Amino acid sequence: MTGVLVGVGNEYRRDDGVGPAVARAIRRLHLPGVRVAIVEGDVSALLDTWEDADLVVIVDAVVCRPPQPGRIHRGAAPSTLGSAQPTSSHGLGITAALALAAALGREPRRAVVYAVEADDLGYGIGLSPAVSAALPVVIASVAAEIRVSAKTRRPDSH
Amino acid sequence: MASETTRLTLAALARVEGEGRLAFTVRDGQVEAAELNIYEPPRFFESFLRGRDFREPPDITSRICGICPVAYQVSACNALEDACGVDLEQPIRDLRRLLYCGEWIASHALHIYFLHAPDFLGVADAVELARIARPDIERGLALKRAGNAVLEQLGGRAVHPVNVRLGGFYRTPTVSELRPLAEQLRRALDDALATVRWVAGFEFPDAEIDCDLLALVQPDRYAIEGGRLSTASGTTFTASEFDDHVKEHQVRHSTALHARLDGRAYLAGPLARYSLGSASLSETARQAATDAGLGSRCANPFRSIVVRAVETVYAVDEALRLIGQYERPEHPYVEAEPRSAVGGGVSEAPRGVLYHRYELDTDGRILSATIIPPTSQNQAAIEDDLRSTLGANLELTDTELTGLCERTIRNYDPCISCATHFLDLTIDRR
Numbered sequence: 183m184t185g186v187l188v189g190v191g192n193e194y195r196r197d198d199g200v201g202p203a204v205a206r207a208i209r210r211l212h213l214p215g216v217r218v219a220i221v222e223g224d225v226s227a228l229l230d231t232w233e234d235a236d237l238v239v240i241v242d243a244v245v246c247r248p249p250q251p252g253r254i255h256r257g258a259a260p261s262t263l264g265s266a267q268p269t270s271s272h273g274l275g276i277t278a279a280l281a282l283a284a285a286l287g288r289e290p291r292r293a294v295v296y297a298v299e300a301d302d303l304g305y306g307i308g309l310s311p312a313v314s315a316a317l318p319v320v321i322a323s324v325a326a327e328i329r330v331s332a333k334t335r336r337p338d339s340h
Numbered sequence: 341m342a343s344e345t346t347r348l349t350l351a352a353l354a355r356v357e358g359e360g361r362l363a364f365t366v367r368d369g370q371v372e373a374a375e376l377n378i379y380e381p382p383r384f385f386e387s388f389l390r391g392r393d394f395r396e397p398p399d400i401t402s403r404i405c406g407i408c409p410v411a412y413q414v415s416a417c418n419a420l421e422d423a424c425g426v427d428l429e430q431p432i433r434d435l436r437r438l439l440y441c442g443e444w445i446a447s448h449a450l451h452i453y454f455l456h457a458p459d460f461l462g463v464a465d466a467v468e469l470a471r472i473a474r475p476d477i478e479r480g481l482a483l484k485r486a487g488n489a490v491l492e493q494l495g496g497r498a499v500h501p502v503n504v505r506l507g508g509f510y511r512t513p514t515v516s517e518l519r520p521l522a523e524q525l526r527r528a529l530d531d532a533l534a535t536v537r538w539v540a541g542f543e544f545p546d547a548e549i550d551c552d553l554l555a556l557v558q559p560d561r562y563a564i565e566g567g568r569l570s571t572a573s574g575t576t577f578t579a580s581e582f583d584d585h586v587k588e589h590q591v592r593h594s595t596a597l598h599a600r601l602d603g604r605a606y607l608a609g610p611l612a613r614y615s616l617g618s619a620s621l622s623e624t625a626r627q628a629a630t631d632a633g634l635g636s637r638c639a640n641p642f643r644s645i646v647v648r649a650v651e652t653v654y655a656v657d658e659a660l661r662l663i664g665q666y667e668r669p670e671h672p673y674v675e676a677e678p679r680s681a682v683g684g685g686v687s688e689a690p691r692g693v694l695y696h697r698y699e700l701d702t703d704g705r706i707l708s709a710t711i712i713p714p715t716s717q718n719q720a721a722i723e724d725d726l727r728s729t730l731g732a733n734l735e736l737t738d739t740e741l742t743g744l745c746e747r748t749i750r751n752y753d754p755c756i757s758c759a760t761h762f763l764d765l766t767i768d769r770r
Contacts, residue, residue, distance in 0.1 A: 194403050222500070225454065226484040278467060285470035286477065305384055305403075 185216045186235040190242040197300035201241040228279040238290040243300040251301030252312035374727040394704035410443040411689030413504040419696040423683025424676040431669040432508040438662040442490025444655040447690035448648045453480025460542040486528035508673030536649040540632035544642040553612035562620045579684040605720035608692030610647040625654035641751035678704025715754040
């Protein structure tokens with residue numbers, strides 16, 4: 183089983199760094215068969231991260247209305263992101279990247295998105311208290327997700 | 341899969357630097373005002389650079405933009421090296437230019453294929469385009485990847501490179517490290533030439549910009565990492581004279597400052613660069629331009645996609661030339677000593693001239709910083725174009741007008757252009 187964990191975001195925009203923070207924590211766990219990548223949103227880089235992957239888990243920050251900073255949303259991409267519209271100036275966003283991958287026949291076999299509601303997206307490093315509190319939960323959930331998926335798929339790989 | 345079926349209303353994904361609002365006032369069938377409001381991050385950076393060490397701006401300002409961090413790094417270095425009286429050796433200058441070529445390739449490939457081309461092919465976005473033109477999008481991705489590879493090799497990583505420092509680089513690559521890059525770039529040159537042929541076949545509405553142009557020029561090459569400022573009206577000046585010619589002023593409707601060149605609206609970017617410097621392109625790029633039907637200058641903003649494609653050919657070609665002649669410099673950087681001085685620096689970001697100015701004290705502490713990005717320089721020209729476009733199409737519905745205005749804005753590739761529906765349009769019809 184090849185699993186890929188992609189932390190998406192900019193660590194210098196406060197809570198936008200939650201994806202990279204999860205990625206670094208997962209990297210420290212040295213889970214077998216798992217690649218870890220940090221992407222700031224570049225669509226071509228995103229597509230390359232899940233090349234040949236059985237499972238890709240994407241962690242990103244989101245802004246919701248009404249807001250509840252620190253709330254964690256998990257779902258099958260891209261439905262998790264619902265009607266999200268990217269407002270980034272030059273990144274196309276995860277929804278578009280996954281849709282693009284599907285159109286090109288390069289979608290991951292299975293994708294799961296963890297979206298963490300951000301509180302502070304201002305300039306600077308460090309997560310807000312609400313997102314910091316959510317961080318261990320996201321890390322544990324993502325690690326469990328990858329482990330369960332590895333066990334489920336193991337018989338196929340023999 | 342997931343058992344949860346929560347539906348969310350997401351106002352935005354997290355990277356929020358791009359946002360545009362456009363307001364028109366129409367009175368008696370005439371457009372009275374077109375006001376484009378662009379969110380502009382550099383203002384914040386100017387404030388928190390004050391009091392910082394003079395070696396920090398290349399790393400700090402690279403964070404302003406994820407697409408053109410090298411432009412911010414190089415303009416910062418140029419300004420600070422000017423202040424400190426540092427003169428770079430040619431091999432270091434060439435490496436900086438090579439790094440910058442990578443940024444041009446990656447940025448132009450993104451804009452051409454993923455942001456701009458859908459406007460010409462009747463599809464909503466790059467995803468729809470991928471469904472009907474998969475080989476083209478794959479070619480765009482390969483080009484983007486080639487640009488990223490240059491950035492990774494020289495800058496340490498593709499986004500926000502970390503290997504650039506005042507006076508040069510922390511580490512320079514060996515000749516053998518650049519060899520695989522050359523192989524990838526040779527393939528990219530074919531892709532870049534195919535890109536020019538592809539976009540040259542699009543249909544372009546008749547349009548012509550009516551303003552002055554500002555771009556850097558160099559005597560022996562197409563200007564990228566530095567040069568002398570030149571205008572279509574015939575003025576030339578140096579980076580240290582930038583403030584004498586370009587004045588920023590506040591406008592009521594936008595947090596971004598507007599800039600004027602000797603009192604006039606003007607345009608920076610691919611059309612300006614090409615119109616003022618097409619004779620300096622490489623033979624391969626010049627031939628591609630001729631084959632695509634471009635003359636020695638181009639004033640049609642819709643054809644900017646062709647100019648970007650030609651510039652991509654040039655950037656790949658130039659990167660190959662620089663790698664071909666590369667010898668590893670003896671020292672990766674020149675040590676810069678601080679002094680009480682003011683320095684100005686410019687370079688050609690993919691979207692146009694990017695100006696930095698720093699005032700230092702004797703210890704190298706930054707007393708003041710000014711950053712003028714191309715998007716704010718172009719804002720007045722974009723508003724002029726929007727005003728005339730809208731005036732000629734007032735019979736359209738607001739929805740149709742929004743699409744038309746978005747397309748008009750995308751011609752200029754400002755820092756708000758990628759979102760499919762980026763524009764919040766307000767029309768006050770009286």
